[in-house]
């Protein structure tokens with residue numbers, strides 16, 4: 642039997658994706674090669690248009706690569722999607738205002754045909770993970786922006802998939818709320834041992850959260866640096882003042898600058 646415990650959860654080799662547009666081809670991804678191991682927290686950082694979202698969408702089988710290969714849990718992205726290998730969190734919480742928080746989290750479970758008892762227990766567990774247990778019967782508009790985003794994370798967690806793909810989930814929130822959500826996300830990651838792919842524009846956020854930071858650059862969208870973080874997995878917020886943190890942030894900044902110089 643093959644040992645799958647050490648095999649990468651996501652493995653991309655020479656992955657390229659070119660969109661054909663009226664203005665000519667757009668090279669959203671070029672020769673991207675990356676391995677993500679089980680339980681890693683991987684951030685994708687880079688300027689607008691460097692292909693961060695496109696890469697997440699390829700993992701999720703929402704876009705097809707033009708060339709190269711990618712596997713998710715050892716399968717094609719299509720097979721992984723059918724096996725419900727991941728949950729996806731978007732930048733906007735995208736909750737239906739006429740449904741309660743529990744109703745929003747339940748919706749995909751209803752569509753997938755889970756029994757109502759199963760739906761109920763999954764909703765309770767997901768709400769507990771994002772510390773929203775008392776808010777099941779509230780409507781989205783009764784919650785703050787940060788709480789709405791936590792509810793959308795709960796919706797993605799309700800499938801109990803091993804992989805969580807998050808596309809700039811906290812980008813629209815103020816810094817204090819974002820700090821708190823970053824802390825909560827790390828706690829959640831430690832409790833659930835999920836593999837997380839996280840898109841961000843923020844250097845401190847990427848360094849604080851990640852075990853691996855993937856620095857990207859546009860035209861064509863490509864990886865310019867991959868940084869394996871030496872920081873411990875348990876991180877208080879004030880780790881951001883430590884010399885190790887500042888050094889990694891500096892390397893990310895240099896990677897971003899180098900990508901710009903190539904333009």
Ligand SMILES: Nc1ncnc2c1ncn2[C@@H]1O[C@H](COP(=O)(O)OP(=O)(O)OP(=O)(O)O)[C@@H](O)[C@H]1O
Nearest residue numbers: 660662667669688689690691692693694695696862
């Ligand atoms: N469906 C599409 N059709 C044509 N071009 C596209 C499509 N989706 C993305 N692109 C282009 O591909 C490039 C990469 O886009 P992508 O959204 O992946 O970048 P990003 O790094 O996530 O940017 P941002 O930080 O602004 O979200 C951009 O130039 C974008 O305009």
